[in-house]
Amino acid sequence: MSDYHINVFWSEDDGCYVADIPDLEACSAFGATPVEALEEAIKAKDAWLAVARERGDPHPPTSIPPRDLPGIPLAIARLAQTVNIQRCTL
Numbered sequence: 550m551s552d553y554h555i556n557v558f559w560s561e562d563d564g565c566y567v568a569d570i571p572d573l574e575a576c577s578a579f580g581a582t583p584v585e586a587l588e589e590a591i592k593a594k595d596a597w598l599a600v601a602r603e604r605g606d607p608h609p610p611t612s613i614p615p616r617d618l619p620g621i622p623l624a625i626a627r628l629a630q631t632v633n634i635q636r637c638t639l
Contacts, residue, residue: 555587563579566582572612573598
């Protein structure tokens with residue numbers, strides 16, 4: 550199974566970074582840094598999927614298909630495909 554796409558962006562309204570997972574309804578998180586928001590979103594995703602599993606609900610398909618990124622280590626390629634970090638420096 551491919552992982553879910555995560556958007557990470559700065560929210561002026563909230564005064565923090567927000568990470569959301571468009572394929573999982575209402576699944577988002579926030580943090581003081583992009584990395585913190587991403588880490589919290591991964592926890593939220595795991596909790597979201599655990600609840601779906603407990604209820605017997607199917608996991609939603611991912612909207613972004615996996616692709617090969619030649620010359621890039623697999624773990625980094627998967628992260629690059631999964632996370633879209635906007636306007637920030639890590």
